[in-house]
Each structure stands twice: as structure tokens, then as C-alpha cells.
């Protein structure tokens with residue numbers, strides 16, 4: 001079958017400065033292994049691009065072959081995932097062509113695949129994301145969505161709602177499910193009606209859903225974007241409180257010694273006060289990391305919460321702990337979502353409360369080009385892939 005892969009022999013040929021297109025190779029000779037019990041083979045009809053495939057192709061902060069070895073150490077029955085190739089991709093929609101032991105699905109069904117790979121025995125726990133078996137499909141496990149066919153666990157399947165088009169269905173769930181857990185779920189920040197939520201990277205793949213989820217709950221999104229084009233994109237999603245980094249007087253979050261730029265912090269407080277009447281917020285939606293996490297904690301009101309799922313600008317960061325304990329703030333870690341939260345996210349799409357209109361639909365052959373755009377901070381919203 002045709003698929004985009006990272007070859008094991010190229011593991012030393014990539015680094016944090018490489019482009020995804022430097023390492024991804026198109027192959028036509030890959031034959032997938034047989035499916036095991038409680039698994040299925042899905043013919044992919046559309047996929048979505050995500051930042052985790054940028055990390056995979058930079059082999060940073062860990063290469064996919066080490067991650068797959070880690071998955072197999074925790075899941076002895078999944079040894080087939082360790083191959084000399086790795087197929088990335090963690091969002092897709094497709095048709096089941098072969099399935100074993102399923103009461104809910106059959107061959108021919110159209111499905112959305114969510115990316116939480118969880119051992120069957122852990123699925124009945126309260127929050128299966130907390131089980132040791134959990135990995136992310138197409139990032140820590142093989143046979144991801146950048147291929148004509150993919151092998152997934154039956155527990156990753158959700159029926160594709162009839163009213164969703166292929167591109168919306170195939171490019172939503174990784175970031176929608178992540179934002180849902182961070183903002184809506186009791187496992188994340190559980191935003192309340194009327195609360196303010198500061199959203200970093202508001203025009204990105206997470207941000208596009210974060211804005212809509214905050215509004216859905218009756219909260220107030222305060223969006224942060226880096227330029228006017230991204231500002232307009234957020235306005236089109238119904239946001240009216242937006243901070244544009246290019247319009248601030250103070251530019252850098254950190255100085256050359258990695259010290260906080262207090263003038264920028266105060267400018268942020270003033271901007272937030274202009275927009276909301278208060279200089280602090282109830283919640284921060286974080287994924288930037290090193291450059292912004294200390295500022296995010298500073299901008300919280302007493303007892304507020306920062307919910308974080310990533311650290312795009314760096315994962316070793318300085319924070320000022322005084323603001324955490326003196327003002328009783330919470331820092332909550334969050335990672336994708338469990339199968340129940342994924343199902344609830346798709347229901348919001350099905351009912352039209354949340355929308356996904358990918359900004360760009362690219363051809364299967366253009367996957368590396370699309371990932372280059374995400375890497376360079378040039379993508380807006382979601383990119384869907386046509387097969």
C-alpha cells in the first residue's frame with residue numbers, strides 16, 4: 001500500500017531544525033501485519049494533520065522507534081508495532097474492511113478513529129487515560145493515518161455521524177478531544193458559565209476548538225494570536241476579545257538569560273483589563289510552555305487554573321512559585337481524552353454546537369508540505385487530507 005513513513009535507518013538524519021519534508025518518505029511496498037483480536041483494518045478516506053507528526057518527523061523530543069518500543073514494553077501483545085518503518089498520523093475517518101470480535105461495528109461501517117490506544121482490560125476504569133497501557137495512535141504506536149490502510153483497536157472506533165463530511169470527520173478529533181478534556185471535562189478545567197479563559201495559539205488546531213468550547217459553555221474566550229490574519233480568523237469564529245502579539249509594545253516573553261519580561265506581563269494585564277474589566281482571568285488554555293507558562297500562572301486570578309497539554313516552545317521552564325501558592329492557583333496537566341470524552345466531543349460536532357471547516361484541504365501527496373506549514377507557524381485552523 002502507499003503510505004508516508006519515517007525509516008528507521010534515517011533516525012540520525014533529523015533534528016529539531018529539520019523540516020518534516022526532509023524525513024518523510026513515500027513508500028508503496030509496505031504490507032501491514034495481520035490484525036489481532038479486538039482489532040480492525042480501516043481503509044482511510046480522509047485524515048487530519050497534527051503537530052505530533054511534526055514532532056515525529058523531527059525525532060524530537062523522542063524518536064518514534066523509541067516510543068513504539070516503550071508502547072510494546074507496556075503492552076506485550078502489541079509487538080507487531082515494532083517495525084523498521086513508522087507510519088505517523090493520529091486523525092482519520094474511513095471504512096472498516098476487516099474486523100475481529102466486535103458487537104458494535106462490522107465491515108463496511110464508516111468510522112472516525114480516535115487516537116487513545118488503551119488495553120482492553122483498562123477500558124472499564126473510571127478514566128482509562130490514567131492507565132499504564134495508554135499510548136497515542138500514530139505517534140507512540142505504528143500504522144497511523146498517513147496510509148491507505150490502518151490497523152486500530154476496535155475501542156478506537158466511533159460511528160461517523162451521517163451529517164459530517166469526510167474532511168470535518170477526519171480532521172477534528174485529536175485537537176477537539178484534547179480541548180474538550182482541558183476545558184469541559186471534570187478531568188480538566190471544567191469551565192463555568194461566565195468565566196474567562198485565555199487561549200494561547202487561538203487560531204491553531206487546538207485554539208479553533210477551544211474558542212468554540214468556551215463559548216458553548218457560556219464562558220468568555222480571550223484569544224492570543226501573532227498576526228492580523230490570525231486575528232481575523234478568530235473573529236470569524238465569533239471571538240471579540242483578542243490580543244495580537246504583533247501589536248504589543250513589548251515583544252519577547254523571555255530575555256537572553258531566560259528571565260521573564262515583566263514589562264510584557266504588565267502590558268498583558270492592562271490588555272486583559274481593557275477587554276474584560278478585570279486584569280486577571282479564571283482559566284488559561286496552555287500549550288506554549290517555556291515562553292509563556294510563568295506568564296499564564298501570573299495572569300490567573302486567585303484560585304484559578306492553568307490547564308496545559310504541551311510545550312511547543314520548550315518543556316523545561318522557569319515559573320515563579322510564589323504566585324502559585326500565595327494565590328492558590330492550580331496547574332493541571334491534560335493529555336488527549338478518554339473514549340467517553342471522545343464520544344462526547346463527536347456528539348457536539350454531530351449536533352452542530354462545534355464546527356470544523358478545515359482551512360486547507362490538501363492531497364495525500366502533500367502531507368509533508370502541510371506539516372511544514374504547521375512547523376513554521378504558517379497554518380491556520382485545521383488541515384484535512386484528501387485520499
Ligand code: NAP
Nearest residue numbers: 051052178201204205206225226287309310312313335336
Ligand atoms: P498548531 O495548529 O500549530 O497551533 C499552535 C499555535 O500556537 C500556532 O498557530 C501559534 O499561533 C502558537 N504558538 C505560539 N508560540 C509558538 C511557538 N513558539 N511555536 C509554535 N507555535 C506557537 O498546533 P496545535 O494543534 O494547536 O498544537 C499545539 C501544541 O499542542 C503542539 O505542541 C502539539 O503537539 C500539542 N498538542 C498536545 C496534545 C495532547 O494531547 N497532549 C493534543 C494536541 C496538541 P500564533 O502564531 O498565532 O501565536
